[in-house]
Amino acid sequence: MAASNAGPEAAATAAGHRFNFDVIVVGAGIMGSCTAHAAASRGARVLLLERFDLLHHLGSSHGESRTIRDAYPKAQYPPMVRLARRLWAEAEAESGYSVLTPAPQLSLGPRSNASLLAAVRSAGAEEADLTRRWGGAFRVPDGWVAAVSERGGGVLNATKAVAMFQALAVRKGVVVRDKTEVLGVRKALEEGGVVVTTSTGAEFRGAKCVVTVGAWASKMVRSIAGLELPIQPLHTMVLYWRIKPGHERELAAESGFPTFSSYGDPHVYSTPSLELPGLIKINYDGGPPCDPDARDWADGGGGVAERVARWIEEFLPDHVDTAGGPVSRLSCMYSMTPDKDFVIDFLGGEFGKDVVVGAGFSGHGFKMAPAVGRILAEMAMYGKESTATEAGVELGHFRINRFEGNPLGNAAN
Numbered sequence: 457m458a459a460s461n462a463g464p465e466a467a468a469t470a471a472g473h474r475f476n477f478d479v480i481v482v483g484a485g486i487m488g489s490c491t492a493h494a495a496a497s498r499g500a501r502v503l504l505l506e507r508f509d510l511l512h513h514l515g516s517s518h519g520e521s522r523t524i525r526d527a528y529p530k531a532q533y534p535p536m537v538r539l540a541r542r543l544w545a546e547a548e549a550e551s552g553y554s555v556l557t558p559a560p561q562l563s564l565g566p567r568s569n570a571s572l573l574a575a576v577r578s579a580g581a582e583e584a585d586l587t588r589r590w591g592g593a594f595r596v597p598d599g600w601v602a603a604v605s606e607r608g609g610g611v612l613n614a615t616k617a618v619a620m621f622q623a624l625a626v627r628k629g630v631v632v633r634d635k636t637e638v639l640g641v642r643k644a645l646e647e648g649g650v651v652v653t654t655s656t657g658a659e660f661r662g663a664k665c666v667v668t669v670g671a672w673a674s675k676m677v678r679s680i681a682g683l684e685l686p687i688q689p690l691h692t693m694v695l696y697w698r699i700k701p702g703h704e705r706e707l708a709a710e711s712g713f714p715t716f717s718s719y720g721d722p723h724v725y726s727t728p729s730l731e732l733p734g735l736i737k738i739n740y741d742g743g744p745p746c747d748p749d750a751r752d753w754a755d756g757g758g759g760v761a762e763r764v765a766r767w768i769e770e771f772l773p774d775h776v777d778t779a780g781g782p783v784s785r786l787s788c789m790y791s792m793t794p795d796k797d798f799v800i801d802f803l804g805g806e807f808g809k810d811v812v813v814g815a816g817f818s819g820h821g822f823k824m825a826p827a828v829g830r831i832l833a834e835m836a837m838y839g840k841e842s843t844a845t846e847a848g849v850e851l852g853h854f855r856i857n858r859f860e861g862n863p864l865g866n867a868a869n
């Protein structure tokens with residue numbers, strides 16, 4: 457879908473530019489696509505490089521639904537969600553695409569769960585009368601909280617959202633190359649900036665580079681800078697379950713059924729029935745560790761379907777069918793940091809502020825991607841730390857370790 461310009465390097469040289477590009481973005485998932493769009497919107501000449509086909513299913517940004525909510529246990533995220541929500545709306549208006557379906561957000565869990573209570577407070581959520589609101593769908597044990605937030609939550613159509621930002625980026629002049637794996641990023645010592653080398657044999661010169669390679673971030677940062685990022689890829693499953701006959705409408709987004717998070721063990725989350733009529737997505741928040749280059753596609757995620765089935769039988773027994781397991785499964789990856797906070801930082805060392813890293817989105821970054829893209833673009837273009845700190849991002853939160861002689865190093869945070 458995204459077109460590419462013929463000979464942008466030659467055009468840059470002819471125009472007397474010192475670099476082929478002002479910003480080279482590596483990785484065209486949702487974070488890279490938003491970053492490329494944000495940088496081009498600020499006047500930068502941008503190259504977006506993707507290892508696989510555009511909109512592939514091998515990373516973390518594919519599929520048809522992601523929750524957007526501002527019920528968050530940590531205070532730094534709701535402002536970023538609110539900024540992102542505004543930017544989602546602007547992108548929808550600019551592109552003509554519709555990617556966000558509004559829905560209330562229901563937070564469930566034991567009254568003793570501190571994260572749940574903090575999330576409920578952050579969203580201004582109110583205790584819900586579940587029977588009045590959603591009939592007899594939910595069965596919640598005594599001692600549990602059930603709180604609803606009506607504020608700006610919903611469901612994002614994930615692959616379509618990536619396509620939207622790529623289309624907008626191309627419209628603003630971003631050059632896109634897919635099937636182009638970045639093999640290296642090095643400092644251009646004499647002329648300044650960076651040189652990005654690829655599997656196609658091409659070399660691109662850029663003033664700045666932004667690395668948004670999802671679950672591959674640790675490997676790439678290790679290979680280009682000898683630094684160890686504490687990011688662990690997880691193999692996660694998207695599970696769709698059949699709604700029991702007669703209840704399809706009740707659990708549909710158009711009837712006001714909520715996105716929900718059930719805190720505690722297992723941590724389960726869901727989006728209302730929308731993309732596959734008659735089915736509802738109910739997932740486990742996590743999965744076993746994996747190597748993004750050696751994935752076991754037959755891996756069912758370490759028994760998560762069984763755990764989710766048991767949860768459904770306890771909490772939504774009359775409405776969702778668990779017999780025979782989920783009717784559709786899709787593999788995905790989380791990129792987990794030790795505390796689930798994002799890695800947004802300058803690479804430092806010999807690269808100084810020339811390379812910016814956005815990674816470790818820990819299974820909850822999609823909703824904030826337009827805000828993250830803006831932060832990464834402004835960090836790269838202006839070298840500004842304030843953009844990130846104003847958004848509540850603590851640079852250096854994961855003090856990146858230089859390893860000496862031990863390529864596995866010790867993850868530091």
Ligand SMILES: Cc1cc2nc3c(=O)[nH]c(=O)nc-3n(C[C@H](O)[C@H](O)[C@H](O)COP(=O)(O)OP(=O)(O)OC[C@H]3O[C@@H](n4cnc5c(N)ncnc54)[C@H](O)[C@@H]3O)c2cc1C
Pocket residue numbers: 482483484485486487488505506507508514515516517518521522523524636637638639668669670671672676692693694788789790814815817818819820821822823824
């Ligand atoms: C099952 C599941 C459910 C989720 N639910 C939610 C949710 O409800 N709400 C929410 O906010 N978030 C959610 N998330 C998290 C969210 O989807 C991720 O945080 C987000 O998609 C991460 O995007 P990314 O761009 O960092 O990674 P990716 O989408 O993986 O993009 C990285 C890109 O870099 C490319 N790449 C890698 N190496 C190279 C290279 N050497 N050269 C060139 N390109 C390279 C990859 O091919 C890939 O396209 C969920 C994630 C999963 C897996």
